[in-house]
Amino acid sequence: MAAQANRVLPLSEWEDRWKEGKTTFHRPDVHNFLEKNLNKVICGRKEVRFFFPLCGKAVDMKWLADMGHTVVGVELSEKGIKQFFEEQNLAFNEEPVPDIPGAKVFKSEDGKISLYQCDLYRFSSATAGKFGAIWDRGALVAINPCDRQKYATLLMSLMNNDCKYLLVAMEYDPEVHKGPPFCVTEEDVKNVFGGGCDTELLECDTVFQENFKKWGLDSMTEKLYCLTLKAQ
Template sequence: MSTQANRVMALSEWEDRWQEGRISFHQPQVHKFLEKYLDKIVHGQKSIRFFFPLCGKAVDMKWLADMGHTVAGVEISEKGIKQFFEDQSLRYNEEPVPEIPGAKVFKSADGKISIYQSDLYKFSSAIAGKFGGIWDRGALVAINPCDRQKYAALLTSLMESDCRYLVDTLEYNPEQYKGPPFLVTEEGVKNLFEGACDIELLQSADGFEERHRAWGIDYLTEKVYLLTPKKQ
């Protein structure tokens, strides 16, 4: 982590990646860990409100909406948001967000999916309420390491008292690759969240694929955790 601590990516760099189509972080199918552990988030409820930080055009949002859940995401790239609705053949409306100057919200015609085009740190529960489920795939590992405390404070502020937060992390040798995605260790997750949440490691798996050789790394471990607010 120390070698990555000062690595900072501007929002404009993420915008550029979308404009140039450099979005290897996008997955065209529902994430295997979300499928596998969905029951742990839903916990027997028929409909819950999901939050997707830095959602991109994740197909997982449509998958959950089709099951009867509602989804709110935050994404800086308007191109990414519009691609989501186009890829999923969903009609949508565009509205300003009065609480965030310059921000917009894109809502599916059926109201089940809302994606806010905004700086994540300008988003709050005052804008969209709190959530019963959070799926964090590619967000905690994408934010600048120096912003992690701010990120954790935001995420915990968005959690209902019975919220279940599923977070996917990556571990590799940071001497070999500067990120993003950035290294997030088990200790790092605990440092950020254990004050507010109970943390359970659900699975640790070999996430190394051929494409990762281009990063210069020789191993990649993917870990998924379930976080639940501590009882008051």
């Protein structure tokens, strides 16, 4: 982590990646971790409100909405949001967000999916309430390492008492690849979330992708954690 501690990407770089189609971080299918562990998140509940930080155009959002759950996402790129609705063949409405000047929210016509186009750190529970579940597949590993505590504090403030927060972190040699995605170890997760959450490691998977080779990596390990708020 020390090798990446001072790495900072401006928000404009993420917007440029969307504009230039450099979105290899997007998955065209529902993540296997989410599919396999959904029951541990739902726990028999109906119509759970899911939060997707830095949601991009994740197909997981439509998958959950089709089950009757509702999804709220935050994404910096308007292009990414519009691509989601277009690729999922969903009609949507666009509205301003009163408490976040300059922000927009894009809502599916059935109201199941609401995607906020804004800087994540301007979003709060005052904007859209709290959530019963969080799916974080590519957010913590994308944010600047120096912002992790700020990020964790925001995410914990969005959790209902019964919230189940599924977090996917990636581990590899940070001396080889400068990120993003950034290396996030189990120790890192406990350091930033441990003050407010209990952390359980659910699953590990070694991932091989062609684009890892250009980073100098043959593979990386994905780890799935379940975070729950500590009893007050």
